[in-house]
Amino acid sequence: DGGITQSPKYLFRKEGQNVTLSCEQNLNHDAMYWYRQDPGQGLRLIYYSQIVNDFQKGDIAEGYSVSREKKESFPLTVTSAQKNPTAFYLCASSALRNTEAFFGQGTRLTVV
């Protein structure tokens, strides 16, 4: 079954700790994206990657980091520098010439 897998679904962390959210896709898509979804603010782009070993900052990259060592994987690290990390995080991917994005189930991160 092709798709995007985000894990875990729920994540709790103490303030000041870094946390890494997993995103894996088996759709053979070149591009992958991380979004943050907050109530009333829609989807805001954190980082995106169009090819392995390359990624670009989105609109709200501060306090986040990513890597793209494999085509299938695009993990997101929420660092202690992110001032308001509690949110719903969505990973997506799209093919090279088609901007239709496919989404994972999301990870709800709560920092206490």
Added chain:
Amino acid sequence: AQSVSQHNHHVILSEAASLELGCNYSYGGTVNLFWYVQYPGQHLQLLLKYFSGDPLVKGIKGFEAEFIKSKFSFNLRKPSVQWSDTAEYFCAVNPLNAGNNRKLIWGLGTSLAVNP
């Protein structure tokens, strides 16, 4: 900067009522257009898309949208909503040849509640 505006933030309808959700974008060039839906507790999924051709596109579950280039609009419609259409709806635009070909610009979403 490119932007997408969804005029209705919250919509409440009774079953069988007709639905129209507005979406306007600011970009004068060629665009790809999308409507996504997020049902409660589920992931975002594509409702319909427009790349080229017939400006009236039909999607899943009886939804359709019309691209009106002169109005920079891509409004979503459904003649008769059901309780199961309760969800959040997002309009997204990909402005082609704008230097960021792979990035979607998102509206803030419209929350639709359908009363049985």
